[in-house]
Amino acid sequence: AHSFSQVLVRVQDLIPEKADQLIWLRARVHTSRAKGKQCFLVLRQQQFNLQALVAVGDRASKQMVKFAANITKESIVDVEAFVRTVEQKIESCSQQDVELHIERIFVISQAEPRLPLQLEDAVRPDGDGEEEGRATVNQDTKLDNRVIDLRTTTSQAIFRLQSGVCQLFRDTLTEKGFVEIQTPKIISAASEGGANVFTVSYFKTSAYLAQSPQLYKQMCICGDFEKVFCVGPVFRAEDSNTHRHLTEFVGLDIEMAFSYHYHEVIDSITDTMVRIFKGLRDNFQTEIQTVNKQFPSEPFKFLEPTLRLEYTEAVAMLHEAGVEMGDEEDLSTPNEKLLGRLVKEKYDTDFYVLDKYPLAVRPFYTMPDPNNPKYSNSYDMFMRGEEILSGAQRVHDAQLLTDRANHHQIDLEKIKAYIDSFRYGAPPHGGGGIGLERVCMLYLGLHNIRQTSMFPRDPKRLTP
């Protein structure tokens, strides 16, 4: 009975100009409500929906109305229907000026009658539920039933925006002459010293999951690719159950040779971030506003050029705000956040670079500041007061690297291959790694990184 030569229309294309056309549509049954001799359906495709009507008459029997009324929510249906304009706007739908008068309806895929969560509950702002006695859905229930949760307008918006971040990152760097590389995730030695690394059984031996692509990016620089980037999973076996830690996340990584000063690297990275922020602001406004409906936040602010503070300036700001900390002490998470607020007040930006970290708090491969041995040519970048990138000029001289590793009491045997990479001529270079999920979370002003990871992994969650 169902002809296979029909073009299926899109819900968002159903506008008054299509009035009185007979169309075919495939959509989910968002809601269905029988009312006397009629059945009102709301049909949904992604974030778009419209009202549809089956009414007893020439083309529909009582049985058909009953059939339509019994279709379970979230089922997928094909309908043949006339597009009709409506006299009164349908405020609850994205298509407010038309409705469908259904001639025929087929169930393509039937949903089980009991859903583990209701979409309308899953997008309700936290406060609203409590105040008005309506349900919200807790995060574990959402994640346990991600297949349904992904259908919400909020999830659709978050992950479309995430897709946009990746595209903007790559397009900007490609335009700047960077080459995309693919780095291995299974490695023979723990890349950053051995702590917090997952072990893999590898045939008759053991291997590890890469904690960062840094060594491989650096090998590509030593291999004359000059400017490289990669996008891929990064693994951290940290037993951190916080709002901002995942055991597996997506790293947006950059590494580049520079001519004279590592600030060339900082400039390339901040340029890229600014391009991402502008691209999101200009091309993802619908998504941002959709997320804001459920999770209100201030628009993300940034400066051009990007604000760059030195570590000593940051410590002075914190001192002035009453914080007691040493000049060469690392920033604690609360101080990081406080600093973010102080910077926002003083400079009105949600994005800034903190440059010249104390050498003592950075990894052994960090280039010391040639002018002051207590500091280093290294930097972090922050969004809304939280770290999204850590980076540095790397030591590119095998002898200095050996000295630095000795100073850190690192077993030279274990990093021999790494050090040897610099024995055959290596240009001065630097880079950094950005956490994709953090960028999305902080740009959107969300408060939990599990909201911006489709299938998050933490010490307690391995499914779905």
Place this chain on the structure above:
Amino acid sequence: AHSFSQVLVRVQDLIPEKADQLIWLRARVHTSRAKGKQCFLVLRQQQFNLQALVAVGDRASKQMVKFAANITKESIVDVEAFVRTVEQKIESCSQQDVELHIERIFVISQAEPRLPLQLEDAVRPDGDGEEEGRATVNQDTKLDNRVIDLRTTTSQAIFRLQSGVCQLFRDTLTEKGFVEIQTPKIISAASEGGANVFTVSYFKTSAYLAQSPQLYKQMCICGDFEKVFCVGPVFRAEDSNTHRHLTEFVGLDIEMAFSYHYHEVIDSITDTMVRIFKGLRDNFQTEIQTVNKQFPSEPFKFLEPTLRLEYTEAVAMLHEAGVEMGDEEDLSTPNEKLLGRLVKEKYDTDFYVLDKYPLAVRPFYTMPDPNNPKYSNSYDMFMRGEEILSGAQRVHDAQLLTDRANHHQIDLEKIKAYIDSFRYGAPPHGGGGIGLERVCMLYLGLHNIRQTSMFPRDPKRLTP
């Protein structure tokens, strides 16, 4: 002595129009040769190089010539030099019409005097070395010293082209309305049944490395993203030591809901492949020719529209060529290759789709052919006679999926989460996964997949 305000020029920009300009350049010392009161250097940046000269005279002392002559190969130097046109073309360099007359030279990074391999040996075609008594470099030596091997013109070309494949893949799909997704690599249950999977220690429990992102792609389809793609590592614990197997490779994955027929999926994938082939042909001709110099091959041929053969036709062609095999038997690797040759002879294409595989040889989630229960709505795609993609329409009905799993004697408990994904309405959908390294290897007519993986992983290689 070294001023930090100079602009460094690029070797490829040094052309006769720049004659008599005083420039600064950073480059590697490709070769260096003293000859009386002069020292001839070849300076290199990536695939570009030019001749440079230090001669005793007004600006250079005898000591400076000696210093230049002693700079080790592969060291990185900064030179201040005049660009001069030459009377006779310098055939051995990419910049044939100019040379540099060096005024000052600084060593930025010194290479150790003994290199583990010579770049000129590493790019010599296999035959040439043997015939003329010159060295070639075996693959393990190249891979063990990848930092140096990546500097060769061949490696630079291969990995730039690989970067292009990824970009073309994503750009084409983004244009077609696909959304990029990020899928987890650490999973709680083996995605394809448990064989050939790497085990990871995960805090107090065990986990696995994903053998494909398929389940997650399908969950995104059930989550209403409609068309998704992802690019990321795929892990296979197969103890296969062949020219075309890696234990970790990069998967280019596609999944999409379709309207009426799974051939819509095939068409989207072949469209994408054709766009990649055209993009490489049109934008990467220099890279292709560079690789061809060392590894000669015929240009890659493809048809528009892409040739689609049914499995039964392929079996008939093989029967006709004298092969004995059953109608429902899977293709052996030699038969796959033979079929590739037969197809090339008959249709003059290096790329084709083989459609409607016997149901018995495909995984349990493959949709049976509704018209013939012995066959299935599944397909492989081939380049130069080797498989690069395997795909299918997936069963999207929980009950049918349960029946098919039972038929394959799969433990339902282990795939419960997978089957449950389809209980809340799932559209008809299909997809496939492409191996990036295979696409690059076969497009370029190479014979070993380790050539198109920067840091290959196989049962015997975990380093560098």
